[in-house]
Amino acid sequence: MLLTITTIHSPATELGYLLHKHPDRCQSFALSFGQAHVFYPEANDERCTVALLLDVDPVKLVRGRSARLEQYVNDRPYVASSFMSVAIAQVFSTALGGRCKDRPELAQTPIPLLAKLSVLPCRGGEGFLRELFEPLGYTVKATGHLLDEQFPEWGESKYFTVELQNTLTVSDLLSHLYVLIPVLDDDKHYWVGDEEIAKLLRHGEGWLSQHPAKEQITRRYLKRQHRLTRQALAQLVEEDNPDPDSTEESHAEEEAAVEKPISLNQQRMNAVVTALKDSNARRVIDLGxxxxxxxxxxxxxxxxxxxxxxDVSYRSLEIAQERLDRLRLPRNQWERLQLIQSALTYQDKRFSGYDAATVIEVIEHLDLPRLGSFERVLFEFAKPKIVIVTTPNIEYNVKFVNLPAGKLRHKDHRFEWTRSQFQTWANHITAKFGYTVEFQSIGEEDTAIGSPTQMALFSLNN
Structure with a gap:
């Protein structure tokens, strides 16, 4: 049973610091069901690969029991399963927890990673495999295996060789693997009780609560025990945000108060609508x-x-619906409107098929590690012809007399960019996803610090 993790982060050998395993050493670890071995097939500044080889002893699995033949003859020693999750937790415990004594800042830095599982059982097929990993931003490559190469007429097996590529922290990668490997296998080699809920919530923190398949993940991880599943799902909802809607309303009001003296919101809306019409975009999806x-x-x-x-907030959508209901439009005009509850960092097929997507004052609410997932959701999967993004220009904040020095415009803003930072990000998008970009200023422009809002108009290359 083999897992390899490769990076081209420079210098690539820093992967050894993150995993607390030196690239020049081969190490072995005793486990209750066998042995785990860690070694580096390649290690240089340009590319580094670590391998976790798990040697499951079938005799240990049945020792002390009344053994049957099928307990010795099975796939457990050869495929990634809950045994691999246990090995990850024990052998890479520090990395899984997001800690690195020698490179603490690196442990929190997304880096390019490629994980390969030599044989992974996928109960649900390749489609389910993609449903689990693609919403998390992974590029998935799956190679199926025949039941028996000597008898191809028997068809495909449930086993795949899988490659998962993404830019994220090592901790996030290991957490995803820890949870999702046994979910794909749909089995665990040990008794599942209440303590498994705590493990799921700990390793699913920051991503599971908004995953489109969170119910399936939770149910399979807890071996379909209904009581445990209900408890876990209830806690996921509570821990995601005890009252996200009221918090968002309060923060939005504060931001509006800062910008109201210059009518900035109306200027933003006018600029976006003009850009949409100039682009002849008649089918529009407003994300966030x-x-x-x-x-x-x-x-x-x-x-x-x-x-x-x-929008991710049910309450915001309810308010939007109430406001739109007051328009008193003819009945046939309402067919043009659709409201969708969804997170923007997870792939959603409903985002596709539009001429344009608008992202108005949204990206600054995303944690920087999640911004990459949003980029893929929008520019790679949804791929509209036009994308309009607006975001605050932090250089202009000094002109808001009711905004304390050093404060951002909204308490939920994770960042606010300078003009140079915004343009660097936008040019990264064009290079990666095949768009061109134009920049516009919104609001009164100061020759030294620019305008209060900056806008990027992305156009898909033909």
Whole structure:
């Protein structure tokens, strides 16, 4: 049973610091069911690969029991399963916990990683494998195996060789593998009790609560025990945010108060609508639509044929619907509107098929490690012809008299970029996903510090 993890982060050998395993040494670890071996098939500044080889002893699995033949003759020593999850937790415990004594900043830095599992059981097939990993931002390559190469007519097996490529922290990669390997196998080699809920919540922190397949993941991880599954799902909802809607409403009001003296929100809306019309974008999806400020303008304009709003907050969507209901539009006009509850960092097929996507004052609410997942969701999977992104220009904050020095405009902002930082990010998008970009200023422009809002208009290359 073999797992390899490769990076081209420079210098690549820093992977050894993150895993607390020196590239020049081969190490072995005794486990209750066999042995784990860690070694580096390649290790240089340009590319480094660590291998975790798990040697499961079938005799140890049945020692002390009344053994049957099938307990000795099975696939457990050869495939990735809950045995691999246990080995990850024991052998790479420090890395799994996101700690690194010698390189603490590196442990929190997303780096390019490629994980390869030599044989992975996928009960549910390749489609389910992709449903689990692609929403987390992975590029998935799966190679199926025949039941028996001597008898190809028997068809495909449930086993795949899998490669998972992403840019993320080592801790996140190991957490994803720890949870999802036994989910794919749909089995565990040990008794599952209440303590498994704590493990699931600990290793699923930051990603599981918003995963589109969280119910399936939770159910399979807990071996389909209904009581445990209900408890875990309830805690996932609570821990994600005890009251996200009221918090968001309060913070949005504070941001609006900062920008109100210059009517910045209205200027933003006007600039976005003008850009949409100039691009002849008639089918528009507003990602992170909030309480529907842009939706209201688009829906009142017959130029737009389809208007869709997406937000993670149910309460925001309810408020948006209430506001839109007051428009008193003809009945046939309401067919143009759709509201969707969804997280923007997970792939959603409903985001596809639009002329344009608008992302108005949204990206600054995302943690930087999650920004890469959002980029793939929007520019790689949804891939609209036009993408309009606006975000605050932090250089302009000094002109807001009611904003204390050093403070961001919104308590939930994870960052606010300078003009140079925003343009660097946008140019990274064009190079990676096949778009071109133009930049526009929104609001009164100061020759030294620019305008209060900056906008990027991305166009898909033909």
């Amino acid at each position: 639509c909030g309480q529907g400020n842009l939706l209201k303008i688009l829906l009142k304009d017959s130029f737009f044929e389809q208007v869709t709003g997406v």
